[in-house]
Structure formats: structure tokens, C-alpha cells
Amino acid sequence: MLPLVALAQAWPAKPIKVVVNFPPGGAADQIARAISVPLQEALGQPVVVDNRAGAGGNIGGEAVAKAAPDGYTLLLTSGGLVSINPAIYPKMSFNPAKDIVPVAAAARVLVFLEVKPSLPVKDVKEFIAYAKANPGKLTYGSPGNGSSPHLAGEMFKDMTQSFSVHVPYRGAAPAMQDLLGGQVDFMFDPGIGLNQVRAGKLKLLAVGSPHRSPLFPDVPTLDEVGLKGFDADTVFGFYAPAGLPAEILARLNTEINKILGTQAVKDRIAGLGGEVAPMTPAAFGAKAHEDTARFGKLIKERRILGD
Structure with a gap:
């Protein structure tokens, strides 16, 4: 010793x-x-x-x-x-x-459900309906298999009874780059894309946490829109x-x-x-x-x- x-x-x-x-x-x-x-x-x-x-x-x-x-x-x-x-x-x-x-x-670290601007949805309820109506047509990026944004996506699919294709990356930054470029349709973002949300380059639909973010107090949690107990923090x-x-x-x-x-x-x-x-x-x-x-x-x- x-x-x-x-x-x-x-x-x-x-x-x-x-x-x-x-x-x-x-x-x-x-x-x-x-x-x-x-x-x-x-x-x-x-x-x-x-x-x-x-x-x-x-x-x-x-x-x-x-x-x-x-x-x-x-x-x-x-x-x-x-x-x-x-x-x-x-x-x-x-x-x-x-x-x-x-x-x-x-x-x-909270996760934020963000979609590319060209996706024809105005809010999270419309997005859920769109995902359910288009099984297998949407893709979502994540920092890698088993990451919290990946698990958030799997929770979302499970709780909405929808199917979207997971695209794993080697980190959140490259996944975010492809979301901004339109190569994937949505992402549960661990916060690195919030400036892009403010700039209008991404749509923020919901927070995948038990409580709202003080940065976006008007954005609902997924729990609030019906996915009870959703927590991917x-x-x-x-x-x-x-x-x-x-x-x-x-x-x-x-x-x-x-x-x-x-x-x-x-x-x-x-x-x-x-x-x-x-x-x-x-x-x-x-x-x-x-x-x-x-x-x-x-x-x-x-x-x-x-x-």
C-alpha cells in the first residue's frame, strides 16, 4: 500500500x-x-x-x-x-x-426528436401518424448500436407500433451531418443539433425525456403526447x-x-x-x-x- x-x-x-x-x-x-x-x-x-x-x-x-x-x-x-x-x-x-x-x-443528457425540414409533418402527432402509415420508408440515424439515441428510436418504434430503418454511425456528429444533408429522415439528438433547430435547418418535434427542456419550454415530451414513461436520457x-x-x-x-x-x-x-x-x-x-x-x-x- x-x-x-x-x-x-x-x-x-x-x-x-x-x-x-x-x-x-x-x-x-x-x-x-x-x-x-x-x-x-x-x-x-x-x-x-x-x-x-x-x-x-x-x-x-x-x-x-x-x-x-x-x-x-x-x-x-x-x-x-x-x-x-x-x-x-x-x-x-x-x-x-x-x-x-x-x-x-x-x-x-436529454435526447431531442428532430426531423429534416422536408418531411411533411408539423408536429409530433403528425409524425407518429406518418411513421405508422409508411412502414420501412423512414430512416433514423444514431451514434451507434446501443447508444441512447438508438435505444430512443427503438422505444419509439415499440411504443408507436411503427417501423423505421436504423442507420448507425460512429458518433453523433456524423449522424447529425447526414440528418442535415437529408440522407436520414430523423434522429434522437443528444443536443448537438440544437443550433440547427434554432436556425430553421431542422424541425424539433419532441423531447425524449421525462420533463420538458428549459431551452424549448413549448416543445412537448413524448410522454405528454401519449408515449407514457418514455425516457431515453x-x-x-x-x-x-x-x-x-x-x-x-x-x-x-x-x-x-x-x-x-x-x-x-x-x-x-x-x-x-x-x-x-x-x-x-x-x-x-x-x-x-x-x-x-x-x-x-x-x-x-x-x-x-x-x-
């Missing part, structure tokens, strides 16, 4: 790497960058974001799971890596429940390799929670349509277990598998 105690006392003595397991431009990347700059100032060492996308986040997750538990390698990921991926990938090269540990939650946050000294974990949790309390970071995350979500490591871990139960039934019933 003595080397670990000495490590914790000396930490941090060099740059810290935050692995983001999705491509640049997506919600995970934007959240990581919003927090990394003030975290760098708080710790007195550079905090560098390293995007390692692929396999639904498993590539970046594996890199962190196999890194030294010394506080110099962290992971910023959506909750799906821990709560969803073990159910949709029969063989993973690491065990998210054992090989990484929760450090600090960052943000609760997920919590993004920081993880570290298992075995991280308790002192380092506690310091990181404290500093990140302080950062989440600053107005600049609150505003940045609100710009994605999300909300800051400071938690203890234990509460963050409990949320992942709750989401495992929430999404597990859907994954089994829809037979969702990873890429």
Missing part, C-alpha cells in the same frame, strides 16, 4: 489524459472539453482530451480499463458503456463493472481504471463537482440541452445499475446487438 499512498500524495505530477470514446463534435467530446480546461486549472497540470472512437465506445473503454490506475488516464463516456454495452456485445475485452470505476458524473461522466487510489478518486470527484457548479460549465452543458449532474462516485455507480435495469428489457425484446 505504501507506493499507492506516495503516488496519491504526489499526484498530479504530469499531464492527465481524458479518453473520450466517441468522435470529436459529439456530446461526450463537448462535455469533456468543457470540463477539461477548468480541471487543468484546478489541478495545475495539462488535461488533454484523446478521442478514441469505435465499437460503441468499447475501444476507448478498453484503453482506459487496461491503463495504469495512477490517476493519469481517465475516461469520459456516456452511461451506455457500463449499463448497455455488456448486454449488446456478447464478448467484450474488458468488464466495465470490474475494470473501471466511477469517478464523477458530469451531465444528464443518459448520464455522461468520468471513469478511471480499477485500483485508483481512494485519495485521487476523492480529489477528482471534488474538483469535478466544483467545476459543475460554475456558471460557465452549466451554460455550456445547457447549450447541449443537458443539465449538470454532480454526484458521489457511489451515486454515479448506482445510476448505472438503474439504467441497466431500465434498458435491459428493451434490449432483450428488440434483440439489439452491437456493431
Whole structure:
């Protein structure tokens, strides 16, 4: 134990790497960058974001799971890596429940049902009717199989008894580009396209969360229009390799929670349509277990598998 105690006392003595397991431009990347700059100032060492996308986040997750538990390698990921991926990938090269540990939650990310402007619908009720009347003719993009926007699409299909074709991408940003270009018809957006909504380049029809977004208070939730219990929100946050000294974990949790309390970071995350979500490591871990139960039934019933 003595080397670990000495490590914790000396930490941090060099740059810290935050692995983001999705491509640049997506919600995970934007959240990581919003927090990394003030975290760098708080710790007195550079905090560098390293995007390692692929396999639904498993590539970046594996890199962190196999890194030294010394506080110099962290992971910023959506909750799906821990709560969803073990159910949709029969063989993973690491065990998210054992090989990484929760450090600090960052943000609760909402999903927004957006459609391309040329789609002949004015509101979500018309969209549901259109989807049911045109089975298999609509396509929707997502950041990848098993992502919260993908599961939102599957929930939507299940609860409306409609069928649309899922088109998985390697991240939210490329999926959004194809929605803007008209290559797909709709998307459950984790907030990166809201400026395009304001610019009139996309139609925002509904929020796939238990409550309305304060950014668009007039836009209904899917629950309100009849899809009772619809909730596709997920919590993004920081993880570290298992075995991280308790002192380092506690310091990181404290500093990140302080950062989440600053107005600049609150505003940045609100710009994605999300909300800051400071938690203890234990509460963050409990949320992942709750989401495992929430999404597990859907994954089994829809037979969702990873890429």
C-alpha cells in the first residue's frame, strides 16, 4: 500500500489524459472539453482530451480499463458503456463493472426528436401518424448500436407500433451531418443539433425525456403526447481504471463537482440541452445499475446487438 499512498500524495505530477470514446463534435467530446480546461486549472497540470472512437465506445473503454490506475488516464463516456454495452456485445475485452470505476458524473443528457425540414409533418402527432402509415420508408440515424439515441428510436418504434430503418454511425456528429444533408429522415439528438433547430435547418418535434427542456419550454415530451414513461436520457461522466487510489478518486470527484457548479460549465452543458449532474462516485455507480435495469428489457425484446 505504501507506493499507492506516495503516488496519491504526489499526484498530479504530469499531464492527465481524458479518453473520450466517441468522435470529436459529439456530446461526450463537448462535455469533456468543457470540463477539461477548468480541471487543468484546478489541478495545475495539462488535461488533454484523446478521442478514441469505435465499437460503441468499447475501444476507448478498453484503453482506459487496461491503463495504469495512477490517476493519469481517465475516461469520459456516456452511461451506455457500463449499463448497455455488456448486454449488446456478447464478448467484450474488458468488464466495465470490474475494470473501471466511477469517478464523477458530469451531465444528464436529454435526447431531442428532430426531423429534416422536408418531411411533411408539423408536429409530433403528425409524425407518429406518418411513421405508422409508411412502414420501412423512414430512416433514423444514431451514434451507434446501443447508444441512447438508438435505444430512443427503438422505444419509439415499440411504443408507436411503427417501423423505421436504423442507420448507425460512429458518433453523433456524423449522424447529425447526414440528418442535415437529408440522407436520414430523423434522429434522437443528444443536443448537438440544437443550433440547427434554432436556425430553421431542422424541425424539433419532441423531447425524449421525462420533463420538458428549459431551452424549448413549448416543445412537448413524448410522454405528454401519449408515449407514457418514455425516457431515453443518459448520464455522461468520468471513469478511471480499477485500483485508483481512494485519495485521487476523492480529489477528482471534488474538483469535478466544483467545476459543475460554475456558471460557465452549466451554460455550456445547457447549450447541449443537458443539465449538470454532480454526484458521489457511489451515486454515479448506482445510476448505472438503474439504467441497466431500465434498458435491459428493451434490449432483450428488440434483440439489439452491437456493431
